[in-house]
Amino acid sequence: MSTISFKTHIANNHYTLVRKQSKVIIMKNCAVITEYNPFHTGHKYQLDTLKAQGVDNIFCVMSGPFVQSAMPAFCDKALRAECAVLGGANAVIELPTVYATASAQLFAEGGMKIISGIKGITHLAMGAVGNSDDILRIADIKISHAEKFTTKLKAELEQGKSYNAATATALTRIYGDLHPDKPTVAGLFNDPNNILCIEYISAIDKYCANMQPIIIERKGAAYNDISTDVEYVSATAIRTADEGGNLSAMQKYIPFNYDKICDSRRHAAADLELYKKLTLYAIKRASVDDINKLRNCSEGMEYLLKKVSHLNSIDDIVNAAIGKRYGKKRIYRLFLDLHLGIEKGLTDKQFCTRLLACKSDFDFSLLPNCVKTTNAQIKNAAQNCPDVQKVLQIDINATNLYNTLSDIIGDYFNYSLVKV
Numbered sequence: 001m002s003t004i005s006f007k008t009h010i011a012n013n014h015y016t017l018v019r020k021q022s023k024v025i026i027m028k029n030c031a032v033i034t035e036y037n038p039f040h041t042g043h044k045y046q047l048d049t050l051k052a053q054g055v056d057n058i059f060c061v062m063s064g065p066f067v068q069s070a071m072p073a074f075c076d077k078a079l080r081a082e083c084a085v086l087g088g089a090n091a092v093i094e095l096p097t098v099y100a101t102a103s104a105q106l107f108a109e110g111g112m113k114i115i116s117g118i119k120g121i122t123h124l125a126m127g128a129v130g131n132s133d134d135i136l137r138i139a140d141i142k143i144s145h146a147e148k149f150t151t152k153l154k155a156e157l158e159q160g161k162s163y164n165a166a167t168a169t170a171l172t173r174i175y176g177d178l179h180p181d182k183p184t185v186a187g188l189f190n191d192p193n194n195i196l197c198i199e200y201i202s203a204i205d206k207y208c209a210n211m212q213p214i215i216i217e218r219k220g221a222a223y224n225d226i227s228t229d230v231e232y233v234s235a236t237a238i239r240t241a242d243e244g245g246n247l248s249a250m251q252k253y254i255p256f257n258y259d260k261i262c263d264s265r266r267h268a269a270a271d272l273e274l275y276k277k278l279t280l281y282a283i284k285r286a287s288v289d290d291i292n293k294l295r296n297c298s299e300g301m302e303y304l305l306k307k308v309s310h311l312n313s314i315d316d317i318v319n320a321a322i323g324k325r326y327g328k329k330r331i332y333r334l335f336l337d338l339h340l341g342i343e344k345g346l347t348d349k350q351f352c353t354r355l356l357a358c359k360s361d362f363d364f365s366l367l368p369n370c371v372k373t374t375n376a377q378i379k380n381a382a383q384n385c386p387d388v389q390k391v392l393q394i395d396i397n398a399t400n401l402y403n404t405l406s407d408i409i410g411d412y413f414n415y416s417l418v419k420v
Contacts, residue, residue: 091358119366
């Protein structure tokens, strides 16, 4: 298998779709890119499915204090990482904030930059709700028909569509041209899990072409579905119940550390109203040039945001700014860029990160060089490389902001490896 290119795997449908645990796959080390916001029974199902295949080690690359929506995590990263290890992971590695709060493509690429360095890595697992063959074919378009995709994407963007909408339209049309006998795949792009799968597979080809994707069919509620009368609820349903003061109704879906999570939500939940007020001040204070430098700023966003910055609430500013070109998540990511100082180009720089948690018998020799196990190692890496220091500073800023919002004492370096 190691001599076959990833494009050949795609062309031959040489990938793994896990439907039943009875199907045995030879895996050594498998990785998952995730948020666990919070860790629930659906996540445990995924890890249980992988363990049933006889995998030696499961590596989780997990968001830290802020997640992809650019909002503070439901609870502290140490607690979420501990839940993951209790749930079957052998090690949990922090995904640097510059990737954890980025678009699907950069989220996937950041994870793969770490995973590609794991010794003996053979698979990347991912969850999907769409047709897995369609997902694989769409990923093949991004990989094997990159020039055609870029041309179509540019044409859609020039019509004033957002990047996500333009991407979906471009890929759907190319898919129809290449597979005229297949049903349309337009609906597949409605679910973020499917979009992430496409980006994960594309990132595999870019960073570790001999790795195999494992597509695990998502069970129960879809992403952002707040239904509670299903076998597996979404993380959104759990967070929504907590917002309504009814987290106890979700206890059966939180398999580990339920009491700790409840205590965290009572005493260390991020104050979202304070976050909005700080953001309102930040956007009013920022100049057009300040905004223009940010990672998520393009196509004149700086002028639009300054035009509406006279409004007296963040909700009003967001509602005035969203439209066909800019979605709510894009704007919130730009706000977080402003808070943390995430400027363009940071995702191209060398970085280091930390091992958050692991099993007590974990083999540390499997870790990539960029993953450190102590604060001293992280500080040393930053001192020896300006780029590492720049990316690390964003993680330091993110921790300071999260801790301020959550009334937590300490900073990025007030952390000790969690062993289970």
